[in-house]
Amino acid sequence: MDRNFLDQLRQQTSLRDLIGRYVQWDRKKSEEGRGILWACCPFHQEKSASFKVDVGRGQYYCFGCHKKGDAISFLQDRDGLGFVEAVRQLADMAGLAIPETDLPKGPDSRPLYRAMDVAQEFFVAQLKGSEGVQARSYLVRQRGLSPDDAKHFGIGFAPNSWDMLVGALEKSGVSMADAEAVGLVSKSDRGQGYYSRFRGRVMFPIHDARGRLVAFGGRLLEGEGAKYYNSTETAIFSKKKTLYNLHQARTQGRKDDPMIVVEGYMDCVALHKAGFGRVVAPMGTAMNEEHLQELWKYNSEPVVCLDGDKAGLNAADRLVAMALPLVRHDKTLQFITLPDGLDPDDYIKHQGRDAFSSLLSEAQPLAD
Structure with missing residues (x-):
């Protein structure tokens, strides 16, 4: 990747904030004024702080397990990411766009993720609306969940309709080919058109480790059918x-x-x-x-x-x-x-x- 872009990314990434998501700083040992922070190492078990972060230099080093590096290598080691994926995540955090010439070539999956996001907005809106009365009752009375609980997990509702989701997707400009590719809809056997694969179900959005919406799990409220139904395997989702x-x-x-x-x-x-x-x-x-x-x-x-x-x-x-x-x-x-x-x-x-x-x-x- 372009060295100037990587240097800019490292400069705009705060190691204090990035690594601070995973550790508790040792306030006694740290020297805040000099930008030197100490913590127990996030890579191995220990009781005393041997993990040093030099905020000014953008570097870390553990005197116990000898892990060292910068923001990019930290994400690679901590979360098991490849170099490009670590750069993507840091760029997202910093609000920087990776130069197009540095991006690996391959199928454009952005329309697939957008189809999932549009479906999620639809399901959440249905849970809040008139179609979601029974689903809300199930979540509150049988499961004891509050609106905040549902919001935290993004829980929604797929109404018992063959075409409401199809209409919402088309209205938002999502192609049926993309919607079918991510398991939201299927082609009708009775002629032209598509139908929703999720009907009459409380919907649980499923994300990958990066937080991208990749699938749904639906819990049937009543009637015949599998109690739980998950998205099929797709280009962006693998159950295993x-x-x-x-x-x-x-x-x-x-x-x-x-x-x-x-x-x-x-x-x-x-x-x-x-x-x-x-x-x-x-x-x-x-x-x-x-x-x-x-x-x-x-x-x-x-x-x-x-x-x-x-x-x-x-x-x-x-x-x-x-x-x-x-x-x-x-x-x-x-x-x-x-x-x-x-x-x-x-x-x-x-x-x-x-x-x-x-x-x-x-x-x-x-x-x-």
Whole structure:
């Protein structure tokens, strides 16, 4: 990439703010006046601050694990990003446009992301409107969610209509080819035209680790059909690589705070509502190696929360068998098992936050 652009990007990126999202500065050891900051290293476990940031030079160095570099390499090491992706994220933060000549060539995915964003606006508006009365009742009365909870997770509603979403997409200039490519609509078998694939469902937007909207999960309110229905695999969405809520969970709390893995969307919402922000869920599939590697970027010992029924215990056995060849001293797992018949949402409602905190404190290491 153009060296002048990279120099400008480094100059306009505050290491204090960037790294401060992941660490707590040691106020006693830091020398604010000289622009020298110290913290416990975000790359390895330690009790005393050996990670030094020189704000003026835009450099960091850990005297413990010897990681060093600048803003770009920090994102590469901390979040497991490639060079170009790290530059993209920093450019977005700094409000800088990457020179076109520096961008890798390939299919233009921007129309696909726009189709998803337009659909999200439609679903949120429907939840707030007359079509969303039953969905709002379900969220408030059955799930105990407030409007702020729904807003935080971007929850919406797909009305039980074949063509309302199609009309909204077309009105906003989204081509049906793009809408079909991201799994929002399908061609009608009865002639020309398209129909919405999500109907009569509470909608959960699903983002990639960068925060881009890539898919939806829909919870059926009534009638026949699958209780939960996820977007199909597309050019911007892969179930085996995606964890629900990771884009928010990865920036919550400290890196040493446990990353909790639960089964479903509502479990994530319930735990977040109870104050556990670092919580994610696989996309209706079993945890796989790619999920684990993604989790380990943000926490060295994720806690897997399992339902206490036979299916949950069987899932634990499969996960242990898959994970054992991958674990290291700085990459492992912990487990907590809920009482039979309760999922995390139920447990929080019946036992409360403190009881769940106690479960977390007694999480069993993989070795046990």
